[in-house]
Amino acid sequence: MNQGRIVLKSLRQHALSTGVTCLSVALACGLLMAVWSIKDQSRETFTQVDAGFDAVLGARSSKLQLVLNGVFHLEASPANISANDVAEIQRQPGVALAVPIAMGDNYRGYRIVGTTTNLFTDGEYAPGRRHGLAVGRLFDAGRQEAVVGSFAAERLGLKYGDTFHPFHGINFAEAHEHEEEYVVVGILKPSNTPADRVLWIPLEGVQHMSGHAEETATDVSAVMVRLRTPLAGQALDQLYNKKGERLTFAWPIGATMADLFSKIGWFDRVLSLVAALVALVSAGSILASIYNSMNERRRQIAIFRALGARRTTVASTIVLEAAAIAVIGSILGLLVYGGILHAAALIIRQQTGVVLDVFAYQPALWWAPLGMIALSALAGIVPAVKAYRTDVAGNL
Amino acid sequence: MPLLEVSGLRKSFVSPDGREQLVIDVPRFTLDEKAQAVLRGESGLGKTTLLHLIAGILKPDAGTVRLDGVEISQLPEPERDRLRATRIGYIFQSFNLLPGFSCLENLLVAMSFGKGADRGRAEALLQRVGLGQRLHYHPRQLSTGQQQRVAVARALVNRPRLVLADEPTGNLDQANAREVLRLIRETCAENEAALLLVTHDPEVLSSFTTVVPLEQINRARVQTAEAAL
Numbered sequence: 001m002n003q004g005r006i007v008l009k010s011l012r013q014h015a016l017s018t019g020v021t022c023l024s025v026a027l028a029c030g031l032l033m034a035v036w037s038i039k040d041q042s043r044e045t046f047t048q049v050d051a052g053f054d055a056v057l058g059a060r061s062s063k064l065q066l067v068l069n070g071v072f073h074l075e076a077s078p079a080n081i082s083a084n085d086v087a088e089i090q091r092q093p094g095v096a097l098a099v100p101i102a103m104g105d106n107y108r109g110y111r112i113v114g115t116t117t118n119l120f121t122d123g124e125y126a127p128g129r130r131h132g133l134a135v136g137r138l139f140d141a142g143r144q145e146a147v148v149g150s151f152a153a154e155r156l157g158l159k160y161g162d163t164f165h166p167f168h169g170i171n172f173a174e175a176h177e178h179e180e181e182y183v184v185v186g187i188l189k190p191s192n193t194p195a196d197r198v199l200w201i202p203l204e205g206v207q208h209m210s211g212h213a214e215e216t217a218t219d220v221s222a223v224m225v226r227l228r229t230p231l232a233g234q235a236l237d238q239l240y241n242k243k244g245e246r247l248t249f250a251w252p253i254g255a256t257m258a259d260l261f262s263k264i265g266w267f268d269r270v271l272s273l274v275a276a277l278v279a280l281v282s283a284g285s286i287l288a289s290i291y292n293s294m295n296e297r298r299r300q301i302a303i304f305r306a307l308g309a310r311r312t313t314v315a316s317t318i319v320l321e322a323a324a325i326a327v328i329g330s331i332l333g334l335l336v337y338g339g340i341l342h343a344a345a346l347i348i349r350q351q352t353g354v355v356l357d358v359f360a361y362q363p364a365l366w367w368a369p370l371g372m373i374a375l376s377a378l379a380g381i382v383p384a385v386k387a388y389r390t391d392v393a394g395n396l
Numbered sequence: 397m398p399l400l401e402v403s404g405l406r407k408s409f410v411s412p413d414g415r416e417q418l419v420i421d422v423p424r425f426t427l428d429e430k431a432q433a434v435l436r437g438e439s440g441l442g443k444t445t446l447l448h449l450i451a452g453i454l455k456p457d458a459g460t461v462r463l464d465g466v467e468i469s470q471l472p473e474p475e476r477d478r479l480r481a482t483r484i485g486y487i488f489q490s491f492n493l494l495p496g497f498s499c500l501e502n503l504l505v506a507m508s509f510g511k512g513a514d515r516g517r518a519e520a521l522l523q524r525v526g527l528g529q530r531l532h533y534h535p536r537q538l539s540t541g542q543q544q545r546v547a548v549a550r551a552l553v554n555r556p557r558l559v560l561a562d563e564p565t566g567n568l569d570q571a572n573a574r575e576v577l578r579l580i581r582e583t584c585a586e587n588e589a590a591l592l593l594v595t596h597d598p599e600v601l602s603s604f605t606t607v608v609p610l611e612q613i614n615r616a617r618v619q620t621a622e623a624a625l
Contacts, residue, residue: 001501001504001505001507001508001513002508003508006505006508009496009497009501010496012496013495013496299492300494300495300496303492303493303494304505304509305453305477306451306453306480306486306488306492307480307481307486307505307506307509307510307550308477308478308480308481308482308506308509308510308554309477309481309509310473310474310477310478311473311474311477312474313509392448392453393444393445393448393453393454396453396488396492
């Protein structure tokens with residue numbers, strides 16, 4: 001019978017306290033892994049999502065607002081820009097592709113975005129990957145037709161051939177229904193990008209929707225821009241942001257999002273701190289649970305010692321027991337992690353269309369359990385010292 | 397040369413009123429190899445303390461305990477532990493079995509601190525004490541007599557040179573006491589281990605030819621001191 005078996009026996013003997021402390025470790029470990037994983041994956045994913053474009057051109061506002069609006073379909077559009085501005089950027093020699101988008105309507109909370117079909121035919125949401133159609137075809141510019149993102153179609157229950165009436169505004173209000181009726185002519189394949197949450201219609205559809213101002217009927221909300229070279233970005237940055245005053249050229253998209261994450265870095269730190277505190281509390285619960293059982297263990301320790309066990313053996317058995325609780329807790333923690341990440345990924349997908357990979361490797365998946373085991377073993381030292389000092393003759 | 401040789405052994409404890417009280421003062425005591433002797437003494441005369449000193453559980457204030465040529469009292473604690481695990485078997489009045497472990501595991505644990513686990517020997521010993529059908533029973537599932545039989549098997553499992561038995565029949569009824577005593581004596585003889593048993597039970601005393609009155613070898617007046625331990 002080795003030390004490991006003795007530890008397992010002891011865990012079984014104290015099954016209730018072992019179970020409770022294992023659960024507390026599982027929660028702490030799962031939380032630690034989830035916080036770090038969501039933090040890192042969100043930063044990584046959100047700074048990489050660019051819908052296949054390098055920049056967003058829009059009315060004078062913050063770059064972040066333009067990116068959130070144009071790429072993630074969040075936030076309100078700052079203002080419109082004219083057809084001339086669209087034409088001007090399309091003429092720029094450094095621009096490979098410039099796709100106008102117009103927003104301002106929704107269908108039951110999901111955004112309707114007006115655009116041109118070259119978003120799908122020429123645009124690549126990731127290198128070498130274009131939006132494909134799961135069913136149907138792309139809309140015709142002159143018709144009241146829609147191509148629906150996969151997630152929106154699934155949530156709204158829209159199928160090929162279904163019709164719908166857009167609602168005015170970016171937030172859903174039952175009373176603000178437009179008269180126009182759109183027919184679903186295509187459903188996009190899932191791309192795991194914000195485009196999945198959008199109902200795409202022809203640009204003119206949004207521009208001429210009933211109730212929209214006629215005098216601004218040729219305006220758009222923003223232009224999504226793909227550059228030929230990074231150098232072109234610098235030139236356009238100079239042209240629109242430094243020299244001009246009417247428009248904002250949000251470039252590069254990834255850096256703008258990274259800027260957002262560094263601004264909300266304090267929030268990450270608070271979350272990390274909370275998770276670390278939970279880990280400490282959990283290690284404390286191991287300490288308390290083993291320490292509180294030391295009175296009933298004294299006799300057993302004395303018997304071990306009378307049978308010839310060394311002080312260091314009984315003490316290290318206690319440390320091993322604390323570590324074993326953390327090992328079991330960490331394994332259960334993977335389930336907690338999976339649960340939290342699954343829920344978080346679902347919410348993030350619902351809100352932004354961005355998909356986090358629940359099964360993606362994250363460094364936190366090894367350092368959090370190892371850290372938890374080390375911390376627990378450290379916590380086990382306190383009762384281990386008590387075990388070390390147990391008076392054999394007095395406890396037999 | 398005797399197997400066990402105690403010389404000038406002294407041990408004091410501080411009593412609750414703060415005074416130092418001499419509990420053990422044994423000028424000389426010996427036990428030969430394979431011998432079976434009993435120390436007779438009433439409670440509070442330092443019997444258990446003397447056995448703890450011989451087993452190396454306690455360290456004497458003065459004097460020596462020599463077992464099989466090794467001076468236990470001078471060894472550092474880890475070596476005393478090792479020696480106790482490998483050369484001394486201990487049978488307690490209150491059995492001191494590990495409640496969370498089966499009969500077999502109680503023996504295997506003792507072996508793990510000694511010469512290493514030998515499942516075959518552990519099973520054979522349990523068979524020898526009549527518990528071959530109860531290897532996987534836990535102590536709470538056994539009668540008191542059966543529990544003490546497990547303790548006898550455990551004391552012998554590491555092939556000790558000396559078995560110390562502290563009132564081994566004190567918690568047993570007469571029939572079980574007789575049976576356990578028979579087993580202790582037979583198994584010690586079979587395993588060529590010397591036996592030093594302490595008791596005040598007249599029936600146990602009557603079955604030994606070598607009976608040493610404790611007050612004859614321990615000069616300390618210990619009534620109050622050991623009672624206070």
